[in-house]
Amino acid sequence: MFDAKHIAAQFPALQQQVNGQRLVYLDSAATTQKPQCVIDALSHYYQQQNANVHRGSHSLTAHATSEFERARETVTEFIGAQSSKEIIWTRGATEALNLIAQTYARNLLRPGDEILVGEMEHHANVVPWQIVAEQTGAKVVKIPMTQECQFDLASFNRLLTDKCKIVALAHITNVTGTRQPVEEVIASAHKLGAVVVVDGAQGIVHEPVDVTQLNADFYVFSGHKLYAPAGVGVLYGKQALLEAMPPWHGGGKMVEKVSFAGTTFGELPGKFEAGTPNVAGAIALMKAIQWYQGLDQHALATHIHQLVEKTKTALEQLDDVRILGYQPNASVISFVIDGVHHQDVATLLDQQGIAVRAGNHCAHPLMDALGVTGTIRASFAAYNTIEDVESLVAAVEKAVDML
């Protein structure tokens, strides 16, 4: 039995009322709320540890650097990387995907090469590939989804030719929570010499990740979806790939020697970390990972899946409510109320203290495939309870009656 109420009590943001009602936070796929211990880690850093890292020669900077690199080691172990050199700090998944596109891909791609991208992807895993395709004369090829909002593996294998140099897909998608077959995609792509970029923004928080076992070439995620602050994220890349890539941004820390006759660049991971990093964010992400690893992961996953299943069962009893792309064992559920704009529903729910996401969820191609302009999405995390489900369903029922 997963004690979500005990978990929720650790989250200050969840103790408030919104519009005079208990906050029911069901938008964790957008960003999770933060436990007190993570908030304390941020405060402690700025109260006691703040200094710039890898520079200066005083005790504070030495300690801050040590904690910053301990955070990198924590991420290394958390995702099963071979070396901390394979862990690059970014602002989040979006920046990590753009870094890969503008270094690895831009350096590799030639006219006629192909980048295969899943139809259900978040724009952060579509647009960077379109930009670099435009820059290099390569082509982005859509991997269609099935009618059931699953990754169409058969179509993928038909589209996969020796023209394909990169495959980009989410571990878990953000609108329907589809767990995509990254293992099979990686195996097939590698047979043809293509690399696979796995967008782990949703996956990192809903199942154990071992990038070595997965054999992913790149895996990216954002701290703020993993109970950590916004502004810190991770790009994992196989060391050999990262070593061969040109730098992303120029500046301090990423160089070996600068002269106007020419500049030599630093080693991993600093080569990709120009400028002053988000030290506090990295340290808080370490604390978030340590907190998260203290949870019973099987019980947590079972709990979240039960909440989503109960939500589905209740919503499908309501007139005019249509659930879209439901996936067993997902952490999100998306639905529409026929004849009612999704934003109007979200506004009514908000008036009852219920925070969901309405809109296209940065997934226009998926919305087009579903034939809608947007959905209402409820997404669940460790702090959500059955009472949250009951509040959501009652509010949707009220919305159906009112609208």
Ligand SMILES: Cc1ncc(COP(=O)(O)O)c(CNc2co[nH]c2=O)c1O
């Ligand atoms: C699958 C996926 N990839 C990439 C991103 C981008 O992450 P960021 O760089 O941290 O912004 C998101 C954010 N998804 C959402 C953000 O708000 N609602 C969402 O569903 C995502 O869900």
